[in-house]
Amino acid sequence: MRYFMMMLTCSLSCLPVFEADAEEVNITPDVVYGHKFGLAMTFDVFTPEKEANGAAVLFMVSGGWYSKWSPPEGLQVRFRALTDKGFTVFAVRHGSSPRFSIAEAVADVRRSVRFIRLNAEKFQIDPDRIGVFGMSAGGHLSLMLGTASDEGDPNAKDPVLKVSDRVQAVVAFVAPTDLQVMAEDAPDRLPVYAQFPALEINQETAAENSPLLHVSSDDSPTLLLAGVKDExxxxxxxxxxxxxxxxxxxxxxxxxxxxAGHGFRGEDLAAATQAMVAWFEEHLNK
Structure with a gap:
């Protein structure tokens, strides 16, 4: 249970907290980017009021492939390091475990990128300067966008599906990259993985959503942040x-x-955040 709660909360609690004034960032909550099973899939938008640089950074709200809603006002200060540099931040939620699978979560976040790119003018961003980051399961989803995206389907009836879901930069914190070793039938599977319903999959299914197996020369520039003592x-x-x-x-x-273990604190978190912002500045700024 300790590991379960750690992974579930890491996507939000491990973000740095900064002082912030409400008027410095415009918040657009609960933007609907799709529907399934009668449910809406949503994200929140955090737009700098001044000196926005036109680049977008998506944050994958995911821990253990659970995706929970929280008031966007509480997240605002946690994105301050990015919005202070002019980035517009999108906090993207996906269909959550245990109701939805990892494959469905991947499909959801792919759609979110397509939707944001299709509506780039509305969000006042450059559709060719989109980055993504996440922690733990959110890092896995970020890597899937960096390694296994496509240009869209020109024959799709849904206009969103016609648009590319490629991103131009990725930052992945403590991210699983090979789900095969976490699957139910993996010979050396860590016992703790039995606590995660999303990992009730076999190695064949796991391979389809393992970023390691999708690496190719056209992948996005990627920064990896990892703890040596991560168990x-x-x-x-x-x-x-x-x-x-x-x-x-x-x-x-x-x-x-x-x-560091699974999640950063103190000086490690500050250094990781600084490296993340620098990575996005290098690869997303004109």
């Missing part, structure tokens, strides 16, 4: 995909935090 998502996940990126010629960087 839930061991650091080999980040090391292995970094090696694959290097072999494919993908721009990438791995920063290891020697004393």
């Amino acid at each position: 839930l998502v061991p650091i080999f996940h980040s090391r292995n995909i970094q090696a694959a990126f290097g072999k494919a010629g993908v721009t990438n960087k791995l920063i290891e935090f020697g004393n």
Whole structure:
């Protein structure tokens, strides 16, 4: 249960908190980017009032592939490091475990990128400057967008599906990259994974949604942030995909935090946040 709660809350609680005034950022809550089973899929938008740089950064609201709603006013200060630099931030929720699978979560966040790009003018962003970040399961979803996206289906009836879901930069915190080792039939599966309904999958299904197996030369520039002492998502996940990126010629960087586990605090969190912002500035600014 300890690991379950850690992964569930990491996507929000591990974000840095800054002082912020309400008037500095315009919040547009609960924008609907799709529907399924009679339910709306939503995101919140945090737009800097002054000196917006035109680039978008999506945050994957996901821990253990659970995606929970929380008042956007509480998230505002946690995105301050990005909005202060002019980035418009989108907090994207997906269909949550245990009702929805990892594959469905991946499909949801892909749609969110397509929807945001299709409506780039409305959100006052550049459709060719979209980044994504997330922590733990949110990091996994970010990597799936960076490694397994497409240009859209020109024959689709839904105009959203005609649009590309590619992103131009990825930052992944403590992210699972090979779900095969977490699947039910994995020979060396860690017992803790039995606590996560989303991981009630076999290795074949896991392979389809493992970023490590989708790495190719056209992937997005990716920054990996990992804790050496992580017992839930061991650091080999980040090391292995970094090696694959290097072999494919993908721009990438791995920063290891020697004393960190699954989630960062204090100086580690500050350093990771600084590295994330710098990565987006390098790869999303004109």
